[in-house]
Amino acid sequence: MSSSATSRTTTAKQTHRSTACRASELKIVQEQAGHDHASTTSIYTCVSSDFRTRTLRRALDATVEAALKPARRA
Template sequence: MTHLIEDGWDARFVQEQVGHDYASTTAIYTCVSSDFRTRTLRRALDATMEAALRPARRA
């Protein structure tokens, strides 16, 4: 199931496919690579910084 997460499948979809009632159960069996974690964090931080530095729109 880890490969599905790393390939971009929605976590809820993966949870349903393996038959878990709770996302926390799926998380126990999911161990993404450190490279995947780094890329995901980097994308989130880049998007946050871009939004924070974007000039505010005037109404």
């Protein structure tokens, strides 16, 4: 295999891994933020890092707070 063919194959594999990694990260964020649809979560991929971090922090804090609250008795 020529070096250019090897380079194209390596680049294609790296691109695939990178895309798969981003997709799995988006799924994790989707679950943490409580979004039903990936399209809702995807809007956060086009915002500043600071905004995304603050939004996720609020969602995570609310989730942790809800999980730590004692269950109410009926």
